[in-house]
Amino acid sequence: MAWTREQMAARAAKELKDGYYVNLGIGIPTLVSNYVPEDVDITLQSENGMLGVGPFPLDNEVDADIINAGQQSVTEQKGTSYFSSADSFAMVRGGHIDLSILGAMEVAENGDLANWMIPGKMVKGMGGAMDLVAGVRRVIVTMEHVSKDGASKLLKECSLPLTGRRVVDMVISELGVFAIDKTGDGGVTLVELADGVTVDEVKAKTKAKLSIDAALKVA
Amino acid sequence: MANKVYKDAKSALDGVLHDGMMVMCGGFGLVGIPDKLIRAMRDAGVKNLTCVSNNAGIDGAGLGLLLEAGQVKKMISSYVGENKTFAKLYLEGKLEIEFNPQGTLAERCRAGGAGIPAFYTKTGVGTEVAKGKETKVFDGQEYVMERGLVGDVALVKAWKGDTSGNLVYRKAARNFNPMMATAAKICVAEVEELVPVGALDPDHIHTSGIFINRILCGAPYDKQIEQRTIRKA
Numbered sequence: 001m002a003w004t005r006e007q008m009a010a011r012a013a014k015e016l017k018d019g020y021y022v023n024l025g026i027g028i029p030t031l032v033s034n035y036v037p038e039d040v041d042i043t044l045q046s047e048n049g050m051l052g053v054g055p056f057p058l059d060n061e062v063d064a065d066i067i068n069a070g071q072q073s074v075t076e077q078k079g080t081s082y083f084s085s086a087d088s089f090a091m092v093r094g095g096h097i098d099l100s101i102l103g104a105m106e107v108a109e110n111g112d113l114a115n116w117m118i119p120g121k122m123v124k125g126m127g128g129a130m131d132l133v134a135g136v137r138r139v140i141v142t143m144e145h146v147s148k149d150g151a152s153k154l155l156k157e158c159s160l161p162l163t164g165r166r167v168v169d170m171v172i173s174e175l176g177v178f179a180i181d182k183t184g185d186g187g188v189t190l191v192e193l194a195d196g197v198t199v200d201e202v203k204a205k206t207k208a209k210l211s212i213d214a215a216l217k218v219a
Numbered sequence: 220m221a222n223k224v225y226k227d228a229k230s231a232l233d234g235v236l237h238d239g240m241m242v243m244c245g246g247f248g249l250v251g252i253p254d255k256l257i258r259a260m261r262d263a264g265v266k267n268l269t270c271v272s273n274n275a276g277i278d279g280a281g282l283g284l285l286l287e288a289g290q291v292k293k294m295i296s297s298y299v300g301e302n303k304t305f306a307k308l309y310l311e312g313k314l315e316i317e318f319n320p321q322g323t324l325a326e327r328c329r330a331g332g333a334g335i336p337a338f339y340t341k342t343g344v345g346t347e348v349a350k351g352k353e354t355k356v357f358d359g360q361e362y363v364m365e366r367g368l369v370g371d372v373a374l375v376k377a378w379k380g381d382t383s384g385n386l387v388y389r390k391a392a393r394n395f396n397p398m399m400a401t402a403a404k405i406c407v408a409e410v411e412e413l414v415p416v417g418a419l420d421p422d423h424i425h426t427s428g429i430f431i432n433r434i435l436c437g438a439p440y441d442k443q444i445e446q447r448t449i450r451k452a
Binding site: 046047048049050055056057058059062063064065066067069070071072073074076082083084085086088089092093112122123124125126127128129130131134135161162163164165166 | 247248249250251273296297298299300301306309310316318320321322323324325326328329340341342343344345346347348388389390391392393394395396397398425442443444445446447448449450451452
């Protein structure tokens with residue numbers, strides 16, 4: 001059995017370290033906040049101008065001026081701060097955020113990322129994604145390993161317009177965890193298999209240059 | 220001191236508007252948008268606008284009102300979301316869109332307002348955003364040059380303002396408002412509460428009155444939430 005969306009989020013949460021400032025994208029990344037280990041204290045940044053983002057409010061706590069970048073109502077925590085969009089992206093671009101977890105349409109073996117537009121379809125815009133992947137210290141992608149029509153999303157090179165060049169450090173799909181050599185030409189390394197998934201299945205569904213971590217070969 | 224206070228949004232825009240102008244608009248989604256000024260701009264019927272705003276409103280709210288009235292020629296935004304009017308106008312070729320990465324958009328406005336005509340950023344290097352733009356390597360890293368933006372008018376929304384134009388924003392409604400306030404020939408601010416000069420703590424002012432030419436109290440406000448997400452007790 002491959003991982004579910006929840007299991008992918010739980011696996012991504014293991015990458016969190018105590019004291020991290022983290023920006024989470026929409027979808028599976030949002031679920032990661034449900035799996036933060038108890039001994040790990042992280043602070044969530046939302047690029048619309050909020051640091052210290054709390055859970056969704058109770059019905060009687062909703063404040064129209066407290067939203068995250070997905071326009072969802074959220075709450076403050078002890079120590080929350082607000083700031084302008086320029087200051088927000090000073091945090092992002094300036095390398096002050098430790099980790100960004102976001103979704104993708106395609107990831108290439110050199111860390112190229114495509115997640116903002118499909119030519120010929122209505123484009124909604126990149127929002128803060130290009131700034132996040134360019135500036136945040138570590139970028140993890142959570143995505144389905146193949147598209148709805150069965151095509152691999154982990155590729156030699158992206159076919160869609162890029163969000164960033166050589167920006168992805170790690171991919172977590174339903175099949176496992178993949179390290180990406182974004183500075184060299186080492187390609188993709190399978191470092192962890194999801195329960196019940198075989199190396200052969202990963203190989204069959206991956207179109208990137210793929211290595212298997214030594215620890216997995218022994219097992 | 221010259222009077223900056225106007226009784227409503229309509230009078231605050233009197234003599235400011237013209238067809239083909241560039242409008243800098245604060246807000247993120249529907250939070251912190253200058254709702255009363257947008258409505259007054261729609262009622263004024265000014266056309267062929269270029270609107271610089273992170274988003275394009277939604278159907279029936281925010282800049283969606285100007286889109287529906289056919290007053291916008293071009294949007295410079297980072298994300299336009301689920302706006303049916305926007306999609307329709309765009310697909311019919313009646314609307315131009317220039318997508319900017321959100322941080323680049325914020326910095327273009329900050330820079331424009333600060334007298335900086337251009338800057339380098341690593342955001343967008345190697346993507347369509349960098350096409351046709353100058354690039355330069357600093358310390359081994361490639362950067363793309365982006366231009367500062369200055370509009371004809373800025374429309375901003377704050378929580379409290381005093382009669383000299385000092386502004387205080389509330390929570391996540393600050394977003395793009397401080398940069399927009401600086402990045403136009405004339406800035407009009409609407410506030411939820413207008414107080415006398417001296418009533419705001421000088422240490423707590425987010426935007427100084429020097430940037431604000433006209434101010435009005437737009438109360439009462441009926442603030443919308445795009446995604447009302449709640450948890451159970």
